[in-house]
Amino acid sequence: MTSVPYLIIGQGLAGTLLAFELHFRKLDFRIIASAGKSSASTVAAGLFNPLVFKRLTKSWLIDDLLPVMDEVYPELENVLDRKFYFKKDILKPLSVQELEEWKKKRESGVDYILKIQELPPVGGIADAAGYGQVTGSGYLDLNLFLENARNFFIEKGLFINSIVDYPDFEIRGGQLHYRRIDAEKIVFCEGAHVVKNPFFPFLKMRPAKGELLLVDAPGLPDDFILIDDLFILTVGNHLFKIGSTYDWDDLSELPTEKGRQSVTGRFEKLVSVEYTVKDHWAGIRPTVSDRRPVLGFHPEYTNAAVFNGLGTKGVMLAPYFAREMVRLLTGEQLHVNREVRMERFLK
Numbered sequence: 001m002t003s004v005p006y007l008i009i010g011q012g013l014a015g016t017l018l019a020f021e022l023h024f025r026k027l028d029f030r031i032i033a034s035a036g037k038s039s040a041s042t043v044a045a046g047l048f049n050p051l052v053f054k055r056l057t058k059s060w061l062i063d064d065l066l067p068v069m070d071e072v073y074p075e076l077e078n079v080l081d082r083k084f085y086f087k088k089d090i091l092k093p094l095s096v097q098e099l100e101e102w103k104k105k106r107e108s109g110v111d112y113i114l115k116i117q118e119l120p121p122v123g124g125i126a127d128a129a130g131y132g133q134v135t136g137s138g139y140l141d142l143n144l145f146l147e148n149a150r151n152f153f154i155e156k157g158l159f160i161n162s163i164v165d166y167p168d169f170e171i172r173g174g175q176l177h178y179r180r181i182d183a184e185k186i187v188f189c190e191g192a193h194v195v196k197n198p199f200f201p202f203l204k205m206r207p208a209k210g211e212l213l214l215v216d217a218p219g220l221p222d223d224f225i226l227i228d229d230l231f232i233l234t235v236g237n238h239l240f241k242i243g244s245t246y247d248w249d250d251l252s253e254l255p256t257e258k259g260r261q262s263v264t265g266r267f268e269k270l271v272s273v274e275y276t277v278k279d280h281w282a283g284i285r286p287t288v289s290d291r292r293p294v295l296g297f298h299p300e301y302t303n304a305a306v307f308n309g310l311g312t313k314g315v316m317l318a319p320y321f322a323r324e325m326v327r328l329l330t331g332e333q334l335h336v337n338r339e340v341r342m343e344r345f346l347k
């Protein structure tokens, strides 16, 4: 039987970035995942936005997250010899009230608002009182990144394509053992599937289904990522990802007519262009009740850990917290950031 220091379960953003952090530190691991289990990461638009538009404040921890993203993703582009990390400004149409708030915030020095103007810088967008331009934003082409990462791990003999069944674990000496691979430490990175994991029933997950569409819209400008009450993200060749929806009740993973109509309805309000729908996806976000990631070791099975809860912001959170997770796994750091500790659910 293979024997490794680290076994990672799941190859979404969490598992993949954790695996690369171990790889960069020359620590041996195996990563198990299966296309038979859905992944939010393969559905996600991959957007990152340093501002929270609802309150017009900076996104949580953004000044720490962005520098790590700017280090890790380009490094991975080098290793994988592919371009998948793109910086692009966001354009947000503003109501009269929002325009005033944005001007005030800009005057008080909130970073990341590049400028505010009264006319739309590009055509086809619905009239608004003003338009705010946000910088420090962009997107990660997640499918391209994860596919190339998987091929990289396969070539190095580090990837196992398999579904992990929980009865394949046994508890011996206060530790969790996977019957097929002998691992010193096991990290569960199963995204929303963790709700079925019998070893972590205490995590307060609140998964949220999301749907998005791929549309062909030749008349739509691609100079900016447009965000109002939906996002319009250019992916080249007149194609745009548009979305998304939030549903906490229907967690079926299948795209729905209701979801499609919700997205196209908002799209047609924001832009006036001809378009055809090319694709429609649904996925389940691994969201936590307090909207913070979850990192930590199991309270009883001392070699089992969890790295999850990337929620709606995996692209921004994963690089920074994958580093924290490795420091925790190696014992370099005894505790992670208070807000993300798994122990918060054990009180």
Ligand SMILES: Cc1cc2nc3c(=O)[nH]c(=O)nc-3n(C[C@H](O)[C@H](O)[C@H](O)COP(=O)(O)OP(=O)(O)OC[C@H]3O[C@@H](n4cnc5c(N)ncnc54)[C@H](O)[C@@H]3O)c2cc1C
Pocket (backbone or CB within 6 Å): 009, 010, 011, 012, 013, 014, 015, 032, 033, 034, 035, 036, 037, 038, 039, 040, 041, 042, 043, 044, 045, 046, 047, 048, 162, 163, 164, 165, 189, 190, 191, 192, 193, 209, 210, 211, 212, 243, 244, 245, 282, 283, 284, 285, 286, 307, 308, 309, 310, 311, 312, 313, 314, 315, 316
């Ligand atoms: C519609 C939608 C739009 C989104 N848009 C954005 C966005 O624009 N920007 C952003 O930052 N985030 C976005 N997200 C959120 C983002 O997808 C998540 O934060 C992130 O991808 C979660 O990554 P993860 O690795 O934790 O989970 P996942 O991507 O779900 O990965 C879980 C992995 O575990 C594997 N797995 C699970 N159980 C098993 C098992 N028993 N055996 C084997 N393998 C298993 C799966 O196959 C998969 O590889 C969006 C999500 C959705 C659904």
